[in-house]
Amino acid sequence: MASTIEKKEHSQVVISLEASKEEWNGALKKSYNKNKNRFQVPGFRKGKVPYQLVCQYYGEGVLFEDSINEIANEQYPEAVKEHDLKVVSRPEMDVTDINEEGIKYTITVYVKPEFELGQYEGVEVPFKDREVTDEDVDAEIERMRKRNASLEEVEDRPAQDGDTVTIDYEGFKDGVAFEGGKGEGYNLKLGSKSFIPGFEDQVAGHSVGESFTIEVKFPEDYHAEDLKGADATFNVTIHAIKTEVIPELDDEFAKDVSEFDTLDELKADIRAKQQEKADKDNKAGFENETVRAVCDNCEIDIPESMIQNEVEQMADDQAARMSNQGIALDMYLQYVGQSMDDFKKSLEPMARVRVKSSLVIEKITEKVNPEVTDEDYNEELTNIANTYKMDLEEVKKSIGDDSAFIKDSIRARKTVEYLASKAVKVEPKPAEEPAEEPAEAAAEEAKTEE
16 A cells, blocks of 8 residues: 655645555455445346446446445555554545546545644743631631521511511412412522512511512513513512521530531631642642643644534533533523534633643653553542542453553643642732723723613
8 A cells, every 4th residue: 555645734634545456446346245235227136236237237436435435444544554643633535536547545634733842841830829818717607607597487577688488479460360470388588589670679578467469570581481571460478587597606506517616626627628628729720820831832733623622522521511410401502592503612712722731731741751650540540439439440340451541641640740840830910900991981881881
């Protein structure tokens, strides 16, 4: 097999191939044998029409497509291997000549781009570690207090913002009750904004046992078509008012919500756990910023096929995550008024970043060549088992001998850790205050937004 390649712009490669007369005739015969049951000629049973007669009756071209694919399926992988091509797109074939001497054709593909690395050791990375503050601890304590709050009934005052009221309600449009507008014994927290605008505000101020009517207007973007922008009334009866009672912040609270005897011990534990998480976030954040800085030092002409492949993978991942929550991606996009094409278009910037990062890390990994020990490999398998709640032996069995991708992942991670260890952490520059716009420009901007 003879093959040559021609490298073109944007990482495009044209592979020129040819097959001899004998190879071409052999492919035609294979195509005939594979498809002979399709051919029908008067006087012959299906599958018994001789090769020459098929060519005369249907024309030899009837076998060409299958024959060309037969040859290409054999020659193309060999050519890719021979020229060490890292193909990243589907091959596109073009036949340039067919005659009695054989066939000549080309296959056009895109390959991983060639590029030069910029500085990747000792890059300056603007980054500031986050330290846990007293305010962080106090905020978590407040969340714990609210989670452990109780509801107590009140009868000596009207309902107010923050109360939970138990109500019966029924909605009417033009005096006619509408579907989905009725509820009995419903617990509604005033101020939660879980009902349409104006509803909760008008319930506030009424007391237990009161029945009253409120008037509201449905939003223009309401999900029910017949209620969009419609005026409506609701008949409401309040059966109970409950207020949230947050526990006192003392040692007794600490004993009730934790294994600690004092509030100080609880706060110390919260601080330690928050700092542990902050340290992990700091490490991951600095590594991400280091990779970003290293990538900024490289210029890569990335084939569009690589971007689109990454977009498809990201879309599939998103669909899988939503499916695990019982939501179909296409139905969600339909609900928010976005087409699948627009959704994928929105993924392109991030896909481009991911592809570039992957190419850069892959190339640096070849230079750094980090070692993957048995301990590294087994630790990775253990992490996989813990993440997916699988037995370790089950993970090992599912991977089998195909461990290369696990080791490649470890190498890539070690490369990122290496880059971060060599990077120089510098103080981020303070954010610049935006220039104040002239009043006329601001007015024009407001008009545009309206």
